[in-house]
Amino acid sequence: MLELRRVSKRFVGVVATDEVTLEVKSGEVHALIGPNGAGKTTLISQISGTLPSDRGEIRFDGRDITHARPYERVKLGLARSYQITSIFKRFTVLDNLALAVQARSGSSFSFWRPVAAEGSLFDEARSVAGEIGLSQKLSSIAATLAHGEQRALEVGLALATRPKLVLLDEPLAGMGPEEAQRMIALIDRVRSRVTVLLVEHDMDAVFRLANRISVLVDGRLIASGAPEAIRADEQVRKAYLGDEVAA
Amino acid sequence: MKRSIAVFIVLLGFPLVMSAIDNLFYVSFASRVIIYAIAATSLNLVLGYGGMISFGHAAFVGAGAYSASICIAEGVTSAWLGWPAAIAASALAAWLIGAVSLRTRGVYFIMITLAFAQMAFYLVNSMKAYGGDEGLTLPQRAELGLGLDLGNEVVFYYVVLFFLAISLYGLHRVMQSRFGRVVVAIRENEARAEAIGLPVHRYQLACFVIAGAVAGLAGALLASHGKYVNPNVLHWVQSGTLMIMVILGGVGRLWGGAIGAFVLLGLEHVISDYPIPWLAAVAPNYPQHANLGVGLVMLAIVLFAPHGVAGLLSRRRGA
Numbered sequence: 001m002l003e004l005r006r007v008s009k010r011f012v013g014v015v016a017t018d019e020v021t022l023e024v025k026s027g028e029v030h031a032l033i034g035p036n037g038a039g040k041t042t043l044i045s046q047i048s049g050t051l052p053s054d055r056g057e058i059r060f061d062g063r064d065i066t067h068a069r070p071y072e073r074v075k076l077g078l079a080r081s082y083q084i085t086s087i088f089k090r091f092t093v094l095d096n097l098a099l100a101v102q103a104r105s106g107s108s109f110s111f112w113r114p115v116a117a118e119g120s121l122f123d124e125a126r127s128v129a130g131e132i133g134l135s136q137k138l139s140s141i142a143a144t145l146a147h148g149e150q151r152a153l154e155v156g157l158a159l160a161t162r163p164k165l166v167l168l169d170e171p172l173a174g175m176g177p178e179e180a181q182r183m184i185a186l187i188d189r190v191r192s193r194v195t196v197l198l199v200e201h202d203m204d205a206v207f208r209l210a211n212r213i214s215v216l217v218d219g220r221l222i223a224s225g226a227p228e229a230i231r232a233d234e235q236v237r238k239a240y241l242g243d244e245v246a247a
Numbered sequence: 248m249k250r251s252i253a254v255f256i257v258l259l260g261f262p263l264v265m266s267a268i269d270n271l272f273y274v275s276f277a278s279r280v281i282i283y284a285i286a287a288t289s290l291n292l293v294l295g296y297g298g299m300i301s302f303g304h305a306a307f308v309g310a311g312a313y314s315a316s317i318c319i320a321e322g323v324t325s326a327w328l329g330w331p332a333a334i335a336a337s338a339l340a341a342w343l344i345g346a347v348s349l350r351t352r353g354v355y356f357i358m359i360t361l362a363f364a365q366m367a368f369y370l371v372n373s374m375k376a377y378g379g380d381e382g383l384t385l386p387q388r389a390e391l392g393l394g395l396d397l398g399n400e401v402v403f404y405y406v407v408l409f410f411l412a413i414s415l416y417g418l419h420r421v422m423q424s425r426f427g428r429v430v431v432a433i434r435e436n437e438a439r440a441e442a443i444g445l446p447v448h449r450y451q452l453a454c455f456v457i458a459g460a461v462a463g464l465a466g467a468l469l470a471s472h473g474k475y476v477n478p479n480v481l482h483w484v485q486s487g488t489l490m491i492m493v494i495l496g497g498v499g500r501l502w503g504g505a506i507g508a509f510v511l512l513g514l515e516h517v518i519s520d521y522p523i524p525w526l527a528a529v530a531p532n533y534p535q536h537a538n539l540g541v542g543l544v545m546l547a548i549v550l551f552a553p554h555g556v557a558g559l560l561s562r563r564r565g566a
Contacts, residue, residue, distance in 0.1 A: 048442065074444030086439045088432055099432050103444040108425040109453065115428050161443055 007056030034216035077164035097125035100160035148179030287492035287504030289461035295499030298434030303364030307459040309481030311466025326389035333467035341459020382477025497557030
């Protein structure tokens with residue numbers, strides 16, 4: 001579904017991603033792990049289009065999207081969530097989600113008809129809110145939500161665009177154990193209809209959710225395979241997993 | 248909504264009262280305030296709702312003012328031709344300027360819009376055929392037909408009031424439409440707006456063009472009002488004045504631009520035409536420096552009423 005071929009990104013003096021070749025297959029939860037600074041977020045930004053790639057090719061759903069604008073990628077069904085929460089803070093939860101639904105459902109060059117008259121936008125937004133566990137918070141201003149709820153809305157904004165593949169950049173960042181369980185359950189629920197590329201530091205979550213795992217170290221992909229294989233991989237253990245998995 | 252209607256009822260009655268006491272100066276003055284209210288409202292769409300800090304809005308007022316004036320100077324006196332031409336010229340100017348400027352952000356956007364407006368200012372300065380730096384005096388106001396004589400101050404007043412009403416109602420409707428929601432969303436979080444699939448540049452440009460078109464209408468009205476236009480209508484100080492109106496009145500508030508125009512032009516008039524005796528005794532020339540007083544009010548608004556006068560009057564804070 002998503003193929004990266006020798007994708008690279010270089011910042012001044014630093015190689016952020018170095019000839020990464022990776023394939024995410026339809027229907028899987030593919031985890032991307034690696035130590036801090038390994039280039040995971042850079043790679044997500046290259047896939048979502050916010051960072052242009054220096055070299056390499058990105059194909060999605062059979063199309064070359066290497067040079068497509070970020071919004072064009074979303075239209076093709078490739079959405080993302082951010083590691084640092086990026087929501088419409090001064091909008092209500094419902095308005096946040098309705099906006100994402102609106103972005104997906106046709107043009108917004110409509111100047112006269114009130115959005116409020118479009119019941120279907122809000123119905124769908126409510127159903128996404130239900131899915132991410134925010135049904136009770138529809139009219140809350142997003143900025144006033146608890147951290148975990150904001151993270152859920154972050155993922156909800158991506159899901160509301162009805163993606164075929166969603167890039168989740170550390171959805172569990174900063175979450176308490178209870179919130180984390182809820183997020184894991186959410187990802188587990190949507191995996192039946194959305195392919196997921198998951199960047200995550202929480203190894204418990206990664207090994208519970210992932211069908212396949214790729215390991216990025218210093219911008220290079222050092223391993224890619226089934227969870228058991230990755231867990232057993234000597235190189236990966238040395239570079240990254242270390243005691244965490246052994247324990 | 249109720250309060251907006253109440254304000255319009257007062258505005259509808261205003262020239263009747265002034266006619267009764269035979270004071271047409273204030274009818275003409277009010278027309279000028281209303282024209283600026285339209286221009287400031289159009290800037291508020293870009294600046295307040297869209298979050299695009301355009302420092303070149305006078306270029307679009309000027310494009311409209313000059314287009315309409317040139318029509319009249321060339322003998323095309325019908326408002327039905329001159330005003331649409333003004334709107335079209337300003338929309339085109341906004342499209343060209345916006346297409347380039349909106350590729351930049353922050354301080355660069357402020358500076359590039361300013362630079363374009365100054366280029367337009369020097370362009371009209373050099374248009375010798377239409378008065379150059381001395382400006383262009385018009386033999387008459389535009390003609391509306393329909394038995395309405397725009398030369399009559401009261402009729403002219405009602406026509407500009409009509410356009411203010413349309414501008415405000417239009418802004419109100421647009422901000423509730425899909426387009427309006429997108430414009431505000433881009434202001435709030437541009438990166439996320441693009442990440443949910445919105446072509447940010449396209450929507451911003453559309454917003455910029457709509458605002459430019461409305462500013463062009465205001466320019467056409469302004470030229471007819473004074474039967475005169477000169478390059479100063481495009482000067483950067485004019486862009487600054489419109490910006491001050493929006494900030495005084497209320498950034499991103501429906502009535503912000505209109506209230507700002509009323510407060511600013513009203514203050515200028517009161518300070519320069521009604522000297523305070525004790526202050527005049529100390530500083531006889533102070534009425535010539537009305538901007539000092541305006542500056543103090545501006546300071547107070549920014550410090551104590553960040554949502555402008557409209558925010559002070561509103562029961563609803565924030566939003």
